[in-house]
Amino acid sequence: MNTTHTEKKAKPVAPKVKELIERSKSVILATVDAEGNPNSSYAPFVKVDNTFYILVSFMAKHTKNLSEGRKTSIMFIEDESATKQIYARERLTIEAGISQVERDSETWVNVIIKLKEAHGKVVDVISEMGDFILIALHPVKGSYVNGFGSAYFVDSSLEIIEHRNDVNHQSK
Template identity: 85%
Template sequence: MNHTNTEKKTKPVAPKIKELIANTKSVMLATVDAEGNPNSSYAPFVQIEQTFYILVSFMARHTKNLSEGRKTSVMFIEDESATKQIYARERLTLEATTSQIARDSETWDNVIVKLKETHGKVVDVISEMGDFILIALQPVKGSYVNGFGSAYFVNSNLEIIEHRNDANHQSK
């Protein structure tokens, strides 16, 4: 029997992916400006369903890039002090689309409550500042690495699609 598999089967979100996100308080951000210049930064986040939300100030370079919907990559990474092997830190890297959440929306209110629960009373102060905006980061696709020989492609729902090592490392 010859089967042609045109669609990759997905597996549920790996428990380790959920655990990595749950143990991470901030997300690393990689953005580009209008001229294509890269910028890296970070922001505290909360996750609601499959969307990540960050409250960021326009005083930061990355905020303009995020608000204008340019290409964005986000990374959740194991703390250096907790890793057993620095070359193989556990990490989830995602391409994401961005959208700004309106201040007068139910989503804004719900996310601000969750940000305050997660990151403390400082959220009350900064969420009232006019230069702070709320950005939704919606995953598109990405990769999850959990050590040497343990790298996977993931989809927008953070489900593992396939093992990716077979195509990447080559012998000398």
């Protein structure tokens, strides 16, 4: 029996994905503008149920891109200083649907409270500024990587559904 092959096919425990998210205070954003030009940025977030919320300003390019409902990808990634191998950092990349939360709605109020708990009193100040909006990012699908040959598809609930491929890296 080839134990190396068996180990590669074993799914990581689902909580590993959730632990990566819990260790993160911000999410990396990949957006595109009306002309298809890419923009990368980040935003502090909170996760409520299965939705990520970010409070962002229209002074940032990504906010306009997100507010116009274009596709986005978000990523959580292991801190460089904590990784054992820079080429194999643990990461979760998610394609996400986008919706804007109506200011002063019940969801707005509840999420602002959670953002303040997570990120401090600055949330009180910026949530009152007119150029800040609350965006909900709804996971659609994605991938989780936690090492060489250890890549998995995840579903909209961020559960691992299958190994991404059974093809090993090829030698030159």
